[in-house]
Amino acid sequence: MKRLDYDDVRRSICAFDCPDACGLLGYVKDGRLVAVGGDPDHPVTRGHICSKVAFDHLRVHGPNRLTQPLKRIGPKGAGAFEPIGWDEAIGTIAGRFKDVAASYGAESILPYSYAGTMGIVNYNVGHRFFYRLGASQLLRSICSIAGNVGYCYTNGSNRGVDPEETSESRYIIAWGANLVSANVHQMAYVQQARRKGARFVVIDVHRNKTGDAADWFIPIKPGTDGALALGLMHVIVAERLYDAAYIAEHTVGFEELCSRLEAYPPGDVAAITGVPMEDIRRLAREYATRQPSFIRIGNGIQHHDNGGMCVRNIACLPALTGAWLHRGGGCMKSNSGYHAFNEMAVTRPDLMPRAAHGRLPRTINMNELGKTLLEVSDPPVMAMYVYNSNPAAVAPSQAKVLRGLSREDLFLAVHDVVMTDTCRYADVVLPATSAWEHTDLYRSYWHLRSAMAEPAIEPVGESKSNLDVFRLLARAMGFEDECFADSPEDIMRQALDFPANPHLEDVTLDRLRREHVVRLNAPSKHVPTTFFYSEQMARDGFDPLPSYVPLPEPDQGLTLVTPPNHHFLNSTLAGVDALIEREGRPTLQLSAADARERGIQEGDLVRAWNKRGAVELYAHITDAVQPGVVVSQGVWWASKMPGGGGVNQTTPDRIADMGGGAVFFSNKVEVERIAT
Ligand SMILES: Nc1nc2c(c(=O)[nH]1)N[C@H]1C(S)=C(S)[C@@H](COP(=O)(O)OP(=O)(O)OC[C@H]3O[C@@H](n4cnc5c(=O)[nH]c(N)nc54)[C@H](O)[C@@H]3O)O[C@H]1N2
Ligand SMILES: Nc1nc2c(c(=O)[nH]1)N[C@H]1C(S)=C(S)[C@@H](COP(=O)(O)OP(=O)(O)OC[C@H]3O[C@@H](n4cnc5c(=O)[nH]c(N)nc54)[C@H](O)[C@@H]3O)O[C@H]1N2
Numbered sequence: 001m002k003r004l005d006y007d008d009v010r011r012s013i014c015a016f017d018c019p020d021a022c023g024l025l026g027y028v029k030d031g032r033l034v035a036v037g038g039d040p041d042h043p044v045t046r047g048h049i050c051s052k053v054a055f056d057h058l059r060v061h062g063p064n065r066l067t068q069p070l071k072r073i074g075p076k077g078a079g080a081f082e083p084i085g086w087d088e089a090i091g092t093i094a095g096r097f098k099d100v101a102a103s104y105g106a107e108s109i110l111p112y113s114y115a116g117t118m119g120i121v122n123y124n125v126g127h128r129f130f131y132r133l134g135a136s137q138l139l140r141s142i143c144s145i146a147g148n149v150g151y152c153y154t155n156g157s158n159r160g161v162d163p164e165e166t167s168e169s170r171y172i173i174a175w176g177a178n179l180v181s182a183n184v185h186q187m188a189y190v191q192q193a194r195r196k197g198a199r200f201v202v203i204d205v206h207r208n209k210t211g212d213a214a215d216w217f218i219p220i221k222p223g224t225d226g227a228l229a230l231g232l233m234h235v236i237v238a239e240r241l242y243d244a245a246y247i248a249e250h251t252v253g254f255e256e257l258c259s260r261l262e263a264y265p266p267g268d269v270a271a272i273t274g275v276p277m278e279d280i281r282r283l284a285r286e287y288a289t290r291q292p293s294f295i296r297i298g299n300g301i302q303h304h305d306n307g308g309m310c311v312r313n314i315a316c317l318p319a320l321t322g323a324w325l326h327r328g329g330g331c332m333k334s335n336s337g338y339h340a341f342n343e344m345a346v347t348r349p350d351l352m353p354r355a356a357h358g359r360l361p362r363t364i365n366m367n368e369l370g371k372t373l374l375e376v377s378d379p380p381v382m383a384m385y386v387y388n389s390n391p392a393a394v395a396p397s398q399a400k401v402l403r404g405l406s407r408e409d410l411f412l413a414v415h416d417v418v419m420t421d422t423c424r425y426a427d428v429v430l431p432a433t434s435a436w437e438h439t440d441l442y443r444s445y446w447h448l449r450s451a452m453a454e455p456a457i458e459p460v461g462e463s464k465s466n467l468d469v470f471r472l473l474a475r476a477m478g479f480e481d482e483c484f485a486d487s488p489e490d491i492m493r494q495a496l497d498f499p500a501n502p503h504l505e506d507v508t509l510d511r512l513r514r515e516h517v518v519r520l521n522a523p524s525k526h527v528p529t530t531f532f533y534s535e536q537m538a539r540d541g542f543d544p545l546p547s548y549v550p551l552p553e554p555d556q557g558l559t560l561v562t563p564p565n566h567h568f569l570n571s572t573l574a575g576v577d578a579l580i581e582r583e584g585r586p587t588l589q590l591s592a593a594d595a596r597e598r599g600i601q602e603g604d605l606v607r608a609w610n611k612r613g614a615v616e617l618y619a620h621i622t623d624a625v626q627p628g629v630v631v632s633q634g635v636w637w638a639s640k641m642p643g644g645g646g647v648n649q650t651t652p653d654r655i656a657d658m659g660g661g662a663v664f665f666s667n668k669v670e671v672e673r674i675a676t
C-alpha cells in the first residue's frame, strides 16, 4: 500500500445525517484534505468509519465542487451558468425577496432545508433569518418525524437505550433498520453482543446486508409491522410471559391493551404480515424470555402511511417484558431527546412578524413541495431558497417537484457544496463550505456524546458557510437585530444554555474545546413510563390504543421500496466516482416469480411506473425480496439514471398518520421490461 503523504492531522466530526456522528481524522497536505479516517479517541467511533465517508476528500475537492457564486444563463434545469461575484449574488437574492414580499407578501417566500449538515449552528442559523423575514415556515418532516411522534406518545420522549450498553444485550432485534449500511457502530455493538452469545434478529421487507448478518431473518410484507407487534404482544399476554410487577409500576392502560390484543391472534397476524404463525409464536417467546432484550427501531418502517402507529406498537413491547430494567435492555428509535438544546435561542421564532389578523406565517410541509409550487395560490410561492437539501432528488413525487422548480415565474436560489440536481434549476447558485471548513457543534440522534469541530482546511474557493451567507443576506435586507452578528461560538453557547435539559449540565463550550468529545450527563439506565393507553392520543384524534391500519393503496401491482444504499448518504456522496463504482448501477431487485411473469431477465433495463411517474432501472433477480415487493436502493443523481429520472418519480407525496411524515415506501408500481 502507498504511504499516505500529509503534513497535518485534524480532528473533526462527521456532519452527515447519520446516527453515528463519528469522530473523524482529516489528513491535510498543502491545505487540502487528502484522506479521511476514524478518530481512535472517540469512544463510539473507536477509529472505525464507514466505507463512504472514508472517501469524503474526493467530494470536498471533487469535480462537482462549487467554488464561485453562479447565475443562470440557460433554461431552468439545463445547468448553464456563469460566475458572478458575491455582492451581485447577495444583492440579487435580497432584491428579489424584497420585490416578491412587496407584491405578494413575505409568505410567498419559502425556505427549503433539511440535514445536509447536522451541525447545530449551520442546520439552524437560517431559521432566524426566515422568521424575521416573515417567510412561510417549513415543516421539516421528510425523515423521522412520524415514528418519533409515535414513539413519544408511547414512551414520553425521544429517549431510549444508550447504545453503548447494547454490547451487553442478549436478544437484539433490528426492526426496519439497516444497521450495516446506516448505523455501522450499532452493528459493531451487535457483533460484540453476539460473541457473548446474543441472538440477532432482523425484520425487514428485503434481506439487505443487515439481514445477511442476522441469526434469524424474518421477511415481512411492507407496512404490516404494526400488526406483527400486536401479534407478539398477544402471544406474550396469552402465554403470561409478561412482567406483571413492571407493568404495574411503569405503564398505563394494561387492561385496555389486553382487550385490544384479543383481535390479533397469531393466525390472523400471519395472514396480514406473511410471517408464519409458528414464527410469530417463537419470536414472542424468545423475545420475552431472553434479557436484556433490545429493539433498534429504524426509519424504514415509518416511511409508510401507518408509520407513526407502527412505531408506537413496537415501542410498547419492552414495557410488557420489563426489558427496560436491564442494562442494555429496552428499545430506541431516536435518542435526540437527550441532546435537546435551547432551540428558541438559536432559531428565534419570536422574530416572526404577525400578519394583520394576528396569525403567524403559514407552514408548508416539505413533503408536499411539488403540490405547493404548482397548486398553492394564497399566496403562491414566488421565491424559494434551498440550503442543506437537494429536493430535486430526495423529495417525493419528483415529476411534480421538477415541474414546480421549472416555473418561469419562480425565483430560486440554492446554496450547496456541490452542483446538485436542484442547483440546475436555480437562478442563483451559492457555493457552501463543507463541514471540514467551518466551526460547528454536533450531537447524535443515537449515542449520548456531543462534540465540537473546528475547520480542518480553509474554505474551498469562494465558498461560505450558511452562517456567513445568512449574515450577508440579513445585512442586505436591512435587518438590524443583534442576532445576525452572532459568531459560531455565540450560537453554540446559546444552544447549550438550556437548564430545561438536565443532560446538558456541565456540557459547556470550554469543555467541548478542551475535551473535544463530551458525554452528556445522562443516567446509565433510563426507565420510561409507557402509555399502552394514551389520553394524549385520544385528545389528538388518534386511537388511544395500539392499532393496525392497512396501507391505503389498492392491493395491485408491486410495492416499490427505495431505502438508502450502502455507499451514498441520501443524495450526498452520490456524485463521487469512487463510490458510484463501488455501488455499481441503479438496480431494481425483484423475485424470480415476478421476473418470470413479466419476461424479465437478469440485467434487463426495466421501467417501474405508476400514475405519478416512471423510473428506469437494471433488473436484478434475487431471493432477497419476496414476490410482490421490489426494491431499489439509493437516491441516485438524475445524471446517473438510465432514464434521467430518479426513484422519487414514483413515490407518493401523501402524508403519514403522524407528524406530517413522508410515505416513500407505501408505493405501488407496475414493472415492465424495456430492453435487454
Ligand atoms: N449508507 C447510508 N447510511 C445512511 C443513509 C444513507 O443514505 N446511506 N441515510 C441516513 C438517514 S437520513 C437515515 S433516515 C437513516 C435510515 O436508515 P434506517 O433507519 O436503517 O432506515 P432505512 O434504511 O430507510 O430503512 C431500513 C430498512 O427498512 C426496510 N423497510 C421498508 N419498509 C419496511 C416495512 O414496512 N417493514 C419493515 N420491517 N422494514 C421495512 C427497508 O427495506 C430497509 O432495509 O440512515 C442514515 N444513514
Ligand atoms: N426514495 C427515497 N427518498 C428519500 C429517502 C428514501 O429512503 N427513499 N430518504 C429520505 C430521508 S430519510 C431524508 S433524511 C432525505 C434527505 O434529504 P436531504 O437532507 O436533502 O439530503 P441530501 O440529499 O443528502 O442533500 C443534502 C444537501 O446539502 C448539502 N450540504 C451539505 N452541507 C451543507 C452546508 O453546510 N450548507 C449548505 N448550504 N448545504 C450543505 C449537500 O451537498 C447536499 O446536496 O431524503 C429523503 N428521500
Ligand SMILES: [Mo]
Pocket: 017, 142, 143, 144, 299
Ligand atoms: Mo433521514
